[in-house]
Each structure stands twice: as C-alpha cells, then as structure tokens.
Amino acid sequence: MFNKPALFTEFPALANTLPYIHLGIFPTPVIKLSDLGKSLTFQNLYMKCDNISAIQYGGNKIRKLEFLLADALKHHKKSVLTFGAVGSNHALATSLYARKLGIHPIVHLYPQPVSDKVCQTLRHHILNKTEIHQYSDYSNIKNRTRYRILCELFKRGKKPAIIPSGGTTALGACGFVSAAFELKEQIEQDLLPKPDVIFLPLGTMGTAAGLAVGLKAAGLKTKIHAVRVVPDTMANNDTFANLYRQIVQFLNKTDPSFPSVQLENEVYIDNNEYGDGYAEPTESGIQAVELIKDIHEIHLETTYTGKALAALISNTKKLKTKTILFWNTYNSQPAPEEIKKLSICSLPEGLHGYFE
Numbered sequence: 585m586f587n588k589p590a591l592f593t594e595f596p597a598l599a600n601t602l603p604y605i606h607l608g609i610f611p612t613p614v615i616k617l618s619d620l621g622k623s624l625t626f627q628n629l630y631m632k633c634d635n636i637s638a639i640q641y642g643g644n645k646i647r648k649l650e651f652l653l654a655d656a657l658k659h660h661k662k663s664v665l666t667f668g669a670v671g672s673n674h675a676l677a678t679s680l681y682a683r684k685l686g687i688h689p690i691v692h693l694y695p696q697p698v699s700d701k702v703c704q705t706l707r708h709h710i711l712n713k714t715e716i717h718q719y720s721d722y723s724n725i726k727n728r729t730r731y732r733i734l735c736e737l738f739k740r741g742k743k744p745a746i747i748p749s750g751g752t753t754a755l756g757a758c759g760f761v762s763a764a765f766e767l768k769e770q771i772e773q774d775l776l777p778k779p780d781v782i783f784l785p786l787g788t789m790g791t792a793a794g795l796a797v798g799l800k801a802a803g804l805k806t807k808i809h810a811v812r813v814v815p816d817t818m819a820n821n822d823t824f825a826n827l828y829r830q831i832v833q834f835l836n837k838t839d840p841s842f843p844s845v846q847l848e849n850e851v852y853i854d855n856n857e858y859g860d861g862y863a864e865p866t867e868s869g870i871q872a873v874e875l876i877k878d879i880h881e882i883h884l885e886t887t888y889t890g891k892a893l894a895a896l897i898s899n900t901k902k903l904k905t906k907t908i909l910f911w912n913t914y915n916s917q918p919a920p921e922e923i924k925k926l927s928i929c930s931l932p933e934g935l936h937g938y939f940e
C-alpha cells in the first residue's frame with residue numbers, strides 16, 4: 585500500500601513541487617514499551633519504529649532519501665556521491681536505494697573505531713557494488729569532491745548528485761518535517777497520547793531539526809531531547825538553530841502557506857552521553873543496549889541509539905509521570921545472509937584492517 589507523506593496531506597502544494605519517491609513504508613508503527621517502562625518506572629513509554637521504515641533496509645535515513653534521491657532522479661543523475669564514516673548507515677542506505685533506482689553509488693568514507701558492525705556494513709557495500717573511496721580524515725573534502733565530480737563528468741558525461749553526510753539538507757530534512765505530521769495523525773487516531781518529550785540521537789541533526797520544525801508547524805507542544813553523538817563543533821545550539829531556519833525558509837519559499845515557525849526552547853541538546861568520541865561506545869550506552877535487548881529483544885547499537893536510550897535512563901526521575909516517545913532510528917532489517925561469504929579483496933586496501 586502506498587501512503588503519501590503526511591506533509592503532503594497537510595500542504596498539498598508541496599506535493600506538486602517537492603521531489604519525492606516512495607522507498608519506505610509509512611506510517612511506521614508506534615508501540616508501547618510497557619515492560620521497559622515498568623522497569624524504569626515510567627507510566628507511558630512508547631517507541632516510534634523507524635527501525636522498520638523499509639523492507640530492504642530501514643532506519644532514519646529512508647525518510648530523507650525519499651526526497652534526496654527523487655531530486656537526483658529529477659535531474660537525470662547517473663551517479664550519486666555521499667560521505668560518511670566507514671560504518672555509516674547513511675552511506676549504506678544511500679548506496680542501496682540509489683542502486684535500486686539505477687543510480688551508480690559512490691561513497692567517500694572516513695575512519696571510525698573498529699567494530700563488527702563496521703565490517704558488516706562494508707560487506708553489505710561489497711554486495712551492492714558501491715564505489716568506495718577511502719580517506720584518512722575529513723580535510724580537503726572540497727578538493728576531493730571536485731576531483732570526483734570531474735571523474736564522473738568524464739566517465740558518465742554528467743556530474744553526480746551530491747548528498748552531504750547524514751543526508752542532512754533542508755530538502756532531506758523534509759522527511760522528518762513530514763514525520764511530525766505523521767505522528768500527529770497517530771495521536772489523533774489514539775495510537776498514543778501526545779508525547780511530552782521525544783528522545784533521539786543527534787548526529788548531522790536533520791532528524792531532530794526536521795522533527796522540531798514539523799512539530800511546531802503541526803501545533804504539537806512536544807519537546808525534543810536530542811542526545812549528541814558527534815563532536816560539539818558539528819552539533820550545538822547555533823548549528824541547530826541555523827539548520828532549523830534553513831528548513832523553514834526552504835518550505836516557506838516552496839509553499840508560502842507553510843508557517844514561518846521559530847525555534848524557542850523546545851529542543852534540548854544533551855551533551856552528557858557523548859563519551860570519548862563518535863562511535864566510541866560508552867558504559868551507559870552498552871548497558872542501555874543490553875537492557876532493551878533483554879526486555880524486548882529490540883536490537884540497538886552503541887553509536888547512536890544506545891546513547892539516546894542511556895540519556896532516557898539517566899533522566900528517569902525527572903520523567904516519571906511524562907509520556908515519552910523513544911524514536912528508534914536504527915535499521916533492524918537483517919543484512920542478506922550471502923554477505924558473510926563475500927571476499928573483501930574488492931575493498932580499498934586501507935579498509936582491510938577493519939577485518940583483522
């Protein structure tokens with residue numbers, strides 16, 4: 585069954601102007617985590633299941649890619665270039681869905697701590713025949729991107745679509761503006777009470793900022809507790825406010841009936857769970873992952889969702905009587921079995937170390 589984005593129901597003019605292609609299954613379900621709620625002494629703990637946002641590969645990036653890859657198709661792009669850490673869920677999701685749409689996927693990958701999950705992600709790239717370029721750091725990114733654009737121009741006669749890290753642009757974030765309207769519909773259908781606060785991880789911020797714009801535009805007074813998992817030079821109150829403004833301006837320019845909402849104090853950036861760095865597991869994050877696995881057999885990870893759940897746990901006292909929505913952003917569809925048997929020799933040599 586095809587459901588158009590909830591944003592388009594509310595603002596039909598956007599449906600005619602914004603590029604959109606259907607990749608996921610929406611609305612994603614909301615479930616009550618009664619047992620975890622009980623063990624943490626919450627009365628009302630719910631989870632938004634973006635972990636199953638698509639059949640092939642879920643997670644939060646699908647909502648952004650529905651707009652971003654549609655834009656690539658609209659411009660008749662033959663290839664797409666994106667960026668991320670070696671285990672980036674965004675880079676993998678972009679590659680998988682680009683391939684599905686007949687667009688050649690290219691990723692620039694940067695180092696992150698070694699883990700089984702990173703290996704699985706790389707094997708999945710091998711299966712999908714992603715064109716991988718590996719770099720040792722984020723410097724010189726502009727020149728490298730320019731060089732790759734030229735390569736593609738020669739090879740395919742056309743520049744690639746460029747998608748920034750995490751798929752965070754004003755257009756990409758529209759997926760999460762829409763998610764807020766989707767949530768509003770679910771509240772109206774009595775699938776959950778209006779949440780007082782949403783807990784989620786904060787990376788490139790498109791998820792949280794899109795939701796914040798959408799909640800405001802939808803008239804929902806739900807707060808967002810955004811748990812920072814990247815360096816504070818990337819995600820902070822200023823960069824967040826800036827992105828929020830860009831999204832509002834973009835939507836308002838595309839459809840003047842979209843309200844010029846403003847960010848007040850509804851988003852709290854939690855800096856307490858970051859630990860030693862991006863993708864560096866923390867003790868509290870590991871425990872949170874264990875807890876929800878033991879109680880509900882829900883599988884999170886320690887880079888994003890584990891840290892977000894850890895923040896929820898450490899704020900238990902303050903939240904006892906509140907309605908809380910944990911936004912599960914991590915794909916839970918299993919990787920294809922056959923990736924285990926793939927040889928890693930097609931990977932750039934510098935990545936072989938992750939498998940030792």
Ligand SMILES: *Cc1c(COP(=O)(O)O)cnc(C)c1O
Nearest residue numbers: 673750787788789790791888913
């Ligand atoms: C990318 C990602 C996030 C962060 O989303 P942003 O929009 O980049 O802030 C959170 N959780 C998971 C599992 C992710 O892959």
